[in-house]
Amino acid sequence: MAKCHDINEDPRIYEKPNKILLMGNPNVGKSVFFSNMTGIHVVSSNFAGTTVTYTEGTVNIGDKTYTLIDVPGTYSLEATSEAEEVAIRFLNSNPVAVICVLDATNLERNIKLGLEIQKYNVPVVYALNLLDVAKRHGTEINVGLLSRELGAPVVPTVAVKGEGIEELKQELQNVLNRTQFTCSNCSACPSCQSCSRNELDIWSRAKYIASRVRKNVDGNLSFLDRLGKSMLKPWPGIPIALLIIILSLGVIVGGGKALRAVLLLPLVNNVLVPLFKSLFSAIVPEGVLLNILIGEYGIFVIGFEWIIALIFPYVFLFYVVFSFLEDSGVLPRLSVLFDNIMRKMGIQGGSMITILMGYGCAVPAIIGSRTATTRKERLIISAVVCFAVPCISQTGALISLFANFSPVLLVLMLLLSLVIMITVSTVLSRILKGKVDPMVIEIPNLLMPNAKAYGKKLMLRMKHFLVEAEAPMLLSVVIAALLKESGLLNYIAVYLEPIVSGWLGLPKDAVIALILGIVRREMAVAPLLAIEGLTALQAFVGGTVALLYLPCLSVFGILSKEFNTKVALAIGTSTVVTAFTVAGLINQIAHLFM
């Protein structure tokens, strides 16, 4: 409930002057407004004490600079979720204005939020977005009448095309130039009144306003509108979904390979490595140090090859595809189509989106699991991602590993990961206490993403990945170099031989994969690439160990942070045990037939 004299718990937010809040329902296109109005310097932050994140940037209105805050989308301000609580706290933190984005295709509920915001005594400017979609669906809105009913300026916009943004800024400037009013008389503040203000009143008023301003016209659904509708039915929805998944894989793998072969590998092999080799050979004498720098496992040799030419192309292509699927509205439709399968596994359709994210990197997926409504669901999703979902770096390495053998290996690996996924999910849903809430989601319109918002999202994601993954990657390369040069590697190999060679049937050199795999997941595969004379079975067994093995150090860290150390250790040990057991069994059973 809004209390206008509460000190906000996050002093950073409270003290920041000149805040403009960007609010609205989920899926109305707020991020498009945000990226259109802000520059390059955009920061993503966590609201203190919550799991809610928001983005902020700067915007110039007239000759003043303001902080624009993209508040997470909310359906209402009734504090029924953490996102709503954060929105309320933002409203109570003395912003100078609010931009409320309304979805013209969903007037009633959007107007309801618009009315609720007015309770907070902050100047509001409304943006009536998605007008083009509304028109196609047969709805026209009397904007002038809506503005009179709401008692505030309403700017018609089509954000994805950039239409109306300038007018919005103009209206904002008008509103901001007026005398600012502050909440000085608390007893008059509507928020301080009894909160049993009938919510039904606001709904009724919202429906009344919507019916008055809406006019039915002939609709003319576009191809995307019709595709969006048809994707919600099992036929043709499921074939379309499978097609999209296969196409995505094709773009990621094909694009990644092409980027690697055409641009990055030549860059590394012909430019970067020779450069550093000649540089260091000139200044460092022969010996251990030189080998660590540019030897076989040298930092500047392997570091470049693995990070730039092996991992980066696939990570980039993954986020290109995933961000597109997100912004276009495809993902919730996948949730609907596969909800029945997810239910049988003990989770729900919405979890699928988080799991798909894990195919990029487990860290944002585990953070993204915050959208799950119960702890049990969060745990199951995180465990599934750690056990059976290879991150894109690992997938890229696996594809390279299997490249010399039959494509059947890749298919078998995919099937194996699906089996493990179903097993882990089903087992955990039986043994963990608590429940998983069934799916309740709104289906957004299917649209072509806005290029600017998409580009910014992609850049932000790549930035996060490079910053978070770079250090562990370099660390593992350094460890590899040190182990090899100091001879420690051979020492450890002798100890692990019964497992590595006896049980798993792998050559001795594979030991380094096991050790490095603790630090980074693709490092559990990459060393195998260097082993000569690997058989198909050995490649598959090695790949299986890598797939099921420990999550990398960064994931360990995020598990400890999001849950606790106990969970991280539990997942760590069970993945190791599963990896060795399953891979070893595959090896032993295969040998029975050979």
Next chain:
Amino acid sequence: MKGENNFNGSHQSIYNAKDNLQYIVVNAPELGILKSLGIIENAMIQKLMTHRFGGPVLIKVDSSEIAIGKDIAEKIIVRG
């Protein structure tokens, strides 16, 4: 009470209700998200379809399309 069009208001769950008809909500689970989306007592909703094999129910509330998992949909009682 599957598929009965008794206009005196026989109650059934939205999960079993006939497709493409309008219904009035009699009783809905006390979930914040349902309330926020407008699925409350006396709200008018349109049923679109139910996905088979335990899949979700697709409904329309005013102009927004919402998918609700079976376990909750079965508890949303409607009449009409």
